[in-house]
Amino acid sequence: MPSDPAPPGSPVPPPLPSSAPAGAAGEPAQRLHPLTLLFTVWNAVSRFLVPALILLILRKETYIVGFMVVFVVVPVLFGLVRYFTFTYRIEGGELITRQGILNRSERNIPLTRIQDVRIEQGILHRLLHMVDVHIDTAAGGEGTEATLSVLARAEAGRLRAAVLALKGRLQPGAQTAGQPVTPPPIPRELRRLSTGDLIRAGLTSNHLASTAAILAVLWGLADDVFSQEAIEQWVQSFVARAESWTAADLSAYWVLGIGASVLALLVGMVVSVVGSIVLFHGFTVSRVGSDLHRSYGLLTRRSSTLPLRRIQVLKIEEKPLRRVFRLATLRADTAGGTTDQGRESKSGRDVLLPIVPREDAESLLPEFLPDLDPAGGSWTPVSRRAIYRGTLKGSLACLGLTGVNLFFDPTWHSLWPILLIVPVYFLNLQSYRHLGYWMSDRYLRTRRGWLSRAGHVIPVRNVQSIVIRQTPFDRRHRVGTLQVDSAGQVFTGGGPEVSNIPWKDLQRLAWTVARQASVTRYRW
Amino acid sequence: MFSEGADPGPEPHPLPAPGVPGASEPPGAELVSLDPRVVGYWRVSSVISSVVLLGLAFFIGGSIVINAPEALPIAVGIWSLLFLFRLWMLWWHPSRAYRAWGYRVDDRVMEIRQGIWFRSITLLPLSRLQHVDLNRGPIERSFGLATLVLFTAGTQHASIPLPGLDAERAAALRDRLVAAGGDDAV
Numbered sequence: 001m002p003s004d005p006a007p008p009g010s011p012v013p014p015p016l017p018s019s020a021p022a023g024a025a026g027e028p029a030q031r032l033h034p035l036t037l038l039f040t041v042w043n044a045v046s047r048f049l050v051p052a053l054i055l056l057i058l059r060k061e062t063y064i065v066g067f068m069v070v071f072v073v074v075p076v077l078f079g080l081v082r083y084f085t086f087t088y089r090i091e092g093g094e095l096i097t098r099q100g101i102l103n104r105s106e107r108n109i110p111l112t113r114i115q116d117v118r119i120e121q122g123i124l125h126r127l128l129h130m131v132d133v134h135i136d137t138a139a140g141g142e143g144t145e146a147t148l149s150v151l152a153r154a155e156a157g158r159l160r161a162a163v164l165a166l167k168g169r170l171q172p173g174a175q176t177a178g179q180p181v182t183p184p185p186i187p188r189e190l191r192r193l194s195t196g197d198l199i200r201a202g203l204t205s206n207h208l209a210s211t212a213a214i215l216a217v218l219w220g221l222a223d224d225v226f227s228q229e230a231i232e233q234w235v236q237s238f239v240a241r242a243e244s245w246t247a248a249d250l251s252a253y254w255v256l257g258i259g260a261s262v263l264a265l266l267v268g269m270v271v272s273v274v275g276s277i278v279l280f281h282g283f284t285v286s287r288v289g290s291d292l293h294r295s296y297g298l299l300t301r302r303s304s305t306l307p308l309r310r311i312q313v314l315k316i317e318e319k320p321l322r323r324v325f326r327l328a329t330l331r332a333d334t335a336g337g338t339t340d341q342g343r344e345s346k347s348g349r350d351v352l353l354p355i356v357p358r359e360d361a362e363s364l365l366p367e368f369l370p371d372l373d374p375a376g377g378s379w380t381p382v383s384r385r386a387i388y389r390g391t392l393k394g395s396l397a398c399l400g401l402t403g404v405n406l407f408f409d410p411t412w413h414s415l416w417p418i419l420l421i422v423p424v425y426f427l428n429l430q431s432y433r434h435l436g437y438w439m440s441d442r443y444l445r446t447r448r449g450w451l452s453r454a455g456h457v458i459p460v461r462n463v464q465s466i467v468i469r470q471t472p473f474d475r476r477h478r479v480g481t482l483q484v485d486s487a488g489q490v491f492t493g494g495g496p497e498v499s500n501i502p503w504k505d506l507q508r509l510a511w512t513v514a515r516q517a518s519v520t521r522y523r524w
Numbered sequence: 525m526f527s528e529g530a531d532p533g534p535e536p537h538p539l540p541a542p543g544v545p546g547a548s549e550p551p552g553a554e555l556v557s558l559d560p561r562v563v564g565y566w567r568v569s570s571v572i573s574s575v576v577l578l579g580l581a582f583f584i585g586g587s588i589v590i591n592a593p594e595a596l597p598i599a600v601g602i603w604s605l606l607f608l609f610r611l612w613m614l615w616w617h618p619s620r621a622y623r624a625w626g627y628r629v630d631d632r633v634m635e636i637r638q639g640i641w642f643r644s645i646t647l648l649p650l651s652r653l654q655h656v657d658l659n660r661g662p663i664e665r666s667f668g669l670a671t672l673v674l675f676t677a678g679t680q681h682a683s684i685p686l687p688g689l690d691a692e693r694a695a696a697l698r699d700r701l702v703a704a705g706g707d708d709a710v
Contacts, residue, residue, distance in 0.1 A: 102662045107655060108699075139682060464679075465647060468645045487679065515632065518633050521651065
């Protein structure tokens with residue numbers, strides 16, 4: 001037990017310590033423009049107008065008071081509190097904002113971290129010569145790091161100049177303008193995908209779901225185009241014919257079912273192949289200086305330029321079907337992209353290289369990550385306990401299934417799930433052999449999975465934080481899980497993670513990565 | 525296990541020796557535990573959330589029992605179990621959590637440990653620090669405590685909280701971290 005805590009409420013809390021000498025080194029704390037209050041009221045009222053109108057139309061005037069409280073009075077009160085408690089100042093190379101009465105919050109943003117100072121104006125802003133200022137850093141999560149709403153236009157300009165001056169990049173174009181004009185670098189093609197590649201990509205992609213969707217749409221169309229009777233007649237005649245093919249009544253349905261599945265599979269393959277060709281026709285990826293240039297597409301021609309240093313994490317993905325053909329997909333996370341994953345995958349932005357033979361993927365890595373030295377490290381396996389633990393987990397599942405079986409059908413046949421323990425062991429053995437990490441002085445690599453493999457390559461300069469975890473079961477086996485966080489993990493599905501690393505090795509590894517990351521600069 | 529380095533006196537944190545870049549060993553510094561007052565703070569917060577939770581359960585259970593009086597013994601049983609569980613958590617959890625939490629910082633890396641059963645160690649290279657929040661809720665303030673939230677450009681661990689710090693120390697620690705990380709001194 002710790003020493004007894006102070007009784008609640010006895011000491012009067014001192015004000016935040018750093019507030020006392022405000023402006024000692026920098027400027028005094030600033031408030032937002034007094035017109036903020038007007039904007040608060042305006043925003044609240046404009047939000048209230050629509051519901052109020054609806055209520056008037058519905059002749060429910062009695063509710064208006066309640067709505068007014070919710071939509072006008074409460075927001076205005078919050079706005080008042082915010083206006084009277086919100087201050088900001090630039091001091092000691094930081095932008096410091098403070099707010100709140102009950103829940104006090106103080107945020108220090110080093111000016112060197114500020115990526116963007118956005119100044120925005122609505123209609124009312126323009127009439128009153130006011131602006132909203134949004135301060136963005138590279139920090140993960142949603143929204144801007146600080147919003148100053150509203151400020152006089154002159155004050156916003158002053159703030160922006162102060163931020164940029166201290167940041168040392170008042171003229172963003174200055175650096176490039178001063179340099180002598182160098183001839184544009186010659187593009188070097190790294191990879192071109194043939195139609196054969198794209199057909200292979202289509203055939204090995206899991207598009208069963210899209211097939212089902214298309215069949216459903218077709219079924220719906222058939223329903224609209226043909227009358228119900230026509231379809232029934234057609235199905236009946238088909239069934240009758242199928243029945244005449246096979247003597248037994250029941251097996252006809254089997255034939256029909258299998259036939260439908262095969263048809264669905266074939267349609268799915270065709271859809272996948274066509275989709276793959278339409279999306280990625282003529283795919284080329286080239287190096288242009290320190291940028292990657294990709295262009296592809298049959299109908300919509302797409303091309304994109306990706307500065308190599310924007311690559312946060314690279315992932316080599318091998319799904320089961322592609323494993324059979326020794327094919328892989330390369331994915332990369334780029335900080336600052338949008339996070340609308342559905343749209344990104346439709347436009348092919350989520351993959352760096354849709355399909356590539358496994359060996360070529362490995363040899364292409366230094367092209368995407370120029371300072372990667374393939375010989376700089378070696379793969380370290382995890383603890384052999386991984387095999388035992390995985391097999392134990394699988395065996396327990398098998399035994400559970402056996403138990404359920406025996407409950408419903410207490411015969412010898414119900415014991416079959418026990419036989420599965422052998423393949424479960426084999427699977428875990430294989431998974432263990434492919435689970436591991438690789439560390440050089442600039443890169444961390446991880447790999448996991450056997451049926452479906454995933455390998456991550458992360459430059460240490462992009463490591464944001466390292467988390468190592470230990471569950472109670474891990475503790476018994478003296479192992480733990482490594483998790484490396486990086487910016488914008490959208491396309492690689494969660495970044496590098498390796499379990500069952502011996503706890504002592506894991507701590508040493510985590511500290512090695514953290515120390516190396518701490519002496520590199522993260523350039524966003 | 526940890527040093528009881530959190531007496532609310534004015535002396536600074538126990539500082540580790542300057543970190544050697546590239547060294548893989550953790551710094552020689554002892555882990556610093558949270559301010560002991562955090563146990564009281566967690567207990568008070570737990571009482572408040574328990575009252576809300578148990579009250580809610582009482583009303584839900586009550587409305588069920590009114591419609592189906594035969595469910596009374598079950599409802600009373602479940603509610604008592606919930607009550608006993610919260611009581612046990614109130615008594616047991618904060619002091620255990622207090623012992624599980626710990627942090628240390630040298631000039632390059634900050635380490636935060638937490639978790640009673642599910643332990644985790646977070647290592648934050650200070651050059652990755654984007655900005656820092658210092659939050660003080662009303663109950664925290666009455667205990668003289670503050671929570672630091674460290675922000676990186678990461679995804680899953682973009683914000684790393686460190687609760688239960690003495691308010692003045694939290695501000696001092698914040699200034700130190702920002703100074704170490706914010707200038708991107710590499």
